[in-house]
Amino acid sequence: KYLLQGELRKQIAAFAGERINESAKCVMRRILEIADDPNAKIDAIESGQLSKTTITKKIPQSARIGDYIVFDGISRNPSHEYIVDQYLQLLAEDEAKFIRKKDSTASYSVRYKELCQKMKQRKLETYLQEKYGSESVRIMRILTTKGKLDEKNIASFALMGQPETRKLVDQLFVGGFVELQEVPKVAERTPSRTFYLWYVDLNKCYRRMLSDVYRTLGNIHERRLYETAVRNGLIEKKERAEEMRNPDLLSDTDKDALYVFNGLLNKLDLAELRLVELEMLMADFV
Secondary structure (H helix, E strand, O other): OEEOOHHHHHHHHHHHHHHOOHHHHHHHHHHHHHHOOOOOEEOOOEOOOEEHHHHHHHOOHHHOHHHHOOOOOOOOOOOHHHHHHHHHHHHHHOOOOOEEEOOOOOEEEEEHHHHHHHHHHHHHHHHHHHHHOHHHHHHHHHHHHHOOEOHHHHHHHHOOOHHHHHHHHHHHHHHOOOEEEEEEOOOOOOHHHEEEEEEOOHHHHHHHHHHHHHHHHHHHHHHHHHHHHOOHHHHHHHHHHHHOOOHHHOOHHHHHHHHHHHHHHHHHHHHHHHHHHHHHHHHHOO
């Protein structure tokens, strides 16, 4: 069972905005509102059928979704229905497959499982790019698409030198993001007579990434406790000033220190929120 929560729906809509544009985000958000109750559990991996007419009525003309698209060969003022239809086509044809059109009908469905797998893969790629660089993402995509490959073929597909490829693959292996399979050419197992094939287990990658998320959340919690503890006197002084309704109890230095402290807490809260959103996606759809 998958729990399509309000926050996760927001992530799906944002993913559409990232891949296409802001109007696609608006259209996808409306589709999700029609498709399911935000707190409903669904057994199916796909929503029910949604008619194009229902979707079009849900999107107000005031949303101005046509502002982000160029129309060739038609009037400069295409109808609202036409614009919605164009976005439905974009969402259906995008690599992420946000929606699926039912054969020969004007109805669509949301393929939750496939869509969230695409979102997870995108999050993984972003994580790897930040940690190992863009070339690591290229290698991961090649292994995900091609399957098991030896180092020479990886380098060839990635248009990289073998030394650089070997270094990156080793880093990904140590990090737990690629796996190695040894295939002996003959019954006798010797390094010179063995194929070494690299491959990706995406579910294992997601669990590894989720483990990092939990560890980072723990670090944020510890940092918040530490920063609060070292300012305990200042916080008590602030609370006394609030109770007595006398802001003059706080000096300018105190106020500056509180401003810095609140800014730090806001940064920690924002980082925590982003990680919780990531955890929701990874944990609910692993």
